[in-house]
Amino acid sequence: MTEYSWPDQSTYDPDRLQAAWPATVRVLPVGVRVTGEVIARQPFGVFIRIDGVPDALGLAEITAMPRDVALPAIGTTVTGEVIWHAEHNRQVKLRLLVAPAGTAAGLASTTADEAPAATARLVHGGHVFINFANRTYQWVDVQRFHLPEAVSDDRALLAALIAHERFGNDYASRPGDNPERHGPYWRDRITPACYDPIDTDAAERDVRAWASQFAPVPENLRPEMEQDVYQPLRAADRVYRLRGLGPAAFHDWGGVHNEFHEFVLIGRASRTLTLIVAADD
Template sequence: MDNGLTHDGSVFINFRRYVSDPKEHGFRWVDIKQLRFSAEAVDDRGALAALIEHEQFRDDYAGGGVLPDGPRHGPYWLRSITPDLYEPMSQERAVQILREWVDPLWDVPTALEADLQREVFARLAAADGIYCLSDLGDEAIHDWGRVHDHFHEFVLIDRSAGRVTLIVAADD
């Protein structure tokens, strides 16, 4: 348990697994971290603060995995991220951003579409609150943070399931 959140599992969807030519959308992936919270958990901003403080948030998403004392989160210095930088977002807008990232001109393989539907889009549909990390600007990017071409981050709060889900969709 860490700040009222308990890591409850992760899912990693690597697009490379679904394509025959890795150069064709082979460097895209979605990382999903699920955390449970207690029934007496605080409001959404408090849940976002607890997530930012959780060790699972200390992931550079560049192959190093979670570093419990790490100073990075994705392309950003961890110290640059606060709950106020997460903007509330509608399910429709979140789906639009992710669908545009997946690429509407690409014939998405059936197995990948099924996995995205189950692991990403169904979670968006069930969430009571959806938050998107704002673009933090150049000053927040860490020393080698530009390894990601695209970096989309959503935090889903599902109160009925007692779950906070961190979804990162990126390509490198």
């Protein structure tokens, strides 16, 4: 038998999941801890039958697991935390919690008390929106976060960013109001592996070129761009850029931006993470 499989379609029929979806979201809000059994596994994660909610299908992706923990086997009982609801396919996204030493399969049992440091939450620290208002329809969105304690792995920080409620942002409504989308993409198509390291100088050059490609940046916005975009880029220890994921990852109205540029800035000394998105309407 192959090590990979999909959930039983007779049990998790899409129509059945859709009919139960309002109740699923109500009884499984973001942040609630759940237990369940692994019923199927794929290279990207495991599907989970959530205890007490038979018409809910859980998915814990490998990016929401500590990097040193293997995918659990079918039949394993695990504990996780709801991190968002993927409305387009009616899946409850979970972050698996690590078990105390000696627990079978290296995953949490129902007695696990804490999420590992690698999956600690970022703390939101502020938001700046810069609207060029010069008929280019360009804008820059800046989200600032405080780093959690004792997380040294950049992949874990990127996973924490993707899991944060502020990452659910289509940039057409308020951050957090559209949790299944991020920019032009379905949120569940974005993983830490989608971010490539980029030199800080190169990142600044790219933003400056984008900002002035149609018209000079308005004079009154230049100090704000310097303070909130260029200075943080220069001060960052590491900068990552979200690569273009292509139309296959677009959500139902994705692709409306002429350009979409996203950078994640990590500052170890300042214990900050900054998400910068530069795009247009």
